[in-house]
Amino acid sequence: MIAFDNVAYSYGGGELLTGITLALAPGSFHFLTGPSGAGKTTFLKLCYAALRPTGGEVRLFDRSVFALDRDGVAAARRRIGVVHQDCQFLDHLSVADNVALPLTVAGLDGQAARRDLAELLAWVGLTHRAEARPPELSGGERQRAALARAVIVSPDAILADEPTGNVDWEMSQRLLTLLLELNRMGKAVMIATHDLALIRSAKSQVQARVLRISNRRVQLAGADL
Numbered sequence: 522m523i524a525f526d527n528v529a530y531s532y533g534g535g536e537l538l539t540g541i542t543l544a545l546a547p548g549s550f551h552f553l554t555g556p557s558g559a560g561k562t563t564f565l566k567l568c569y570a571a572l573r574p575t576g577g578e579v580r581l582f583d584r585s586v587f588a589l590d591r592d593g594v595a596a597a598r599r600r601i602g603v604v605h606q607d608c609q610f611l612d613h614l615s616v617a618d619n620v621a622l623p624l625t626v627a628g629l630d631g632q633a634a635r636r637d638l639a640e641l642l643a644w645v646g647l648t649h650r651a652e653a654r655p656p657e658l659s660g661g662e663r664q665r666a667a668l669a670r671a672v673i674v675s676p677d678a679i680l681a682d683e684p685t686g687n688v689d690w691e692m693s694q695r696l697l698t699l700l701l702e703l704n705r706m707g708k709a710v711m712i713a714t715h716d717l718a719l720i721r722s723a724k725s726q727v728q729a730r731v732l733r734i735s736n737r738r739v740q741l742a743g744a745d746l
């Protein structure tokens with residue numbers, strides 16, 4: 522579904538990432554780890570065509586990102602839900618409207634979609650916060666709202682950038698449970714994180730591969746986490 526062939530990326534200076542060849546299969550579960558500034562967010566952006574590689578090729582659903590026009594990118598993005606590091610809400614809209622925004626953008630904002638929205642808010646435990654504004658939410662509530670927004674258009678893959686960065690252990694476990702549930706529904710999940718305890722706790726529940734960015738390359742980490 523997402524395939525990298527000898528991918529490199531540079532923001533203009535030297536190469537930040539290089540020689541990356543890997544494939545994220547449907548239903549797979551990956552962690553992406555590595556030091557701050559190693560390129561985790563950049564890697565995720567390459568996965569959802571927010572960036573195009575400066576070397577090699579990224580294929581999304583069997584199509585090269587270089588062959589995708591605007592509509593093609595939009596179509597691919599509907600199949601890849603993203604939980605951004607800073608959540609990226611529109612603060613003047615309610616939580617419910619923020620979560621529903623991808624439906625509106627995709628022109629799917631009908632009555633059935635509104636029912637899905639209510640179900641989704643209940644699933645992440647935010648029914649009672651539906652009419653709140655994003656600045657009023659706690660860190661854990663923000664992350665759960667961002668997760669709901671990422672999955673509302675039923676993507677095949679979920680990419681989450683430090684989803685547990687600002688929450689306590691209990692909330693990070695709750696978020697992990699939601700991501701594990703999505704994976705059990707057949708969605709591919711990738712979580713970029715520094716949180717090794719989170720990775721360890723997930724590995725007892727799911728067969729997860731851990732990728733580590735080291736020396737500009739993305740490598741499969743060993744079992745020594």
Ligand SMILES: Nc1ncnc2c1ncn2[C@@H]1O[C@H](COP(=O)(O)OP(=O)(O)OP(=O)(O)O)[C@@H](O)[C@H]1O
Binds near residue numbers: 537
């Ligand atoms: N738009 C940009 N232009 C130039 N350099 C950038 C840009 N975005 C990121 N970088 C640089 O690329 C490097 C990798 O950034 P990236 O955000 O991908 O790392 P990260 O591993 O996600 O870091 P963190 O764990 O701190 O979030 C950093 O040195 C960053 O300053």
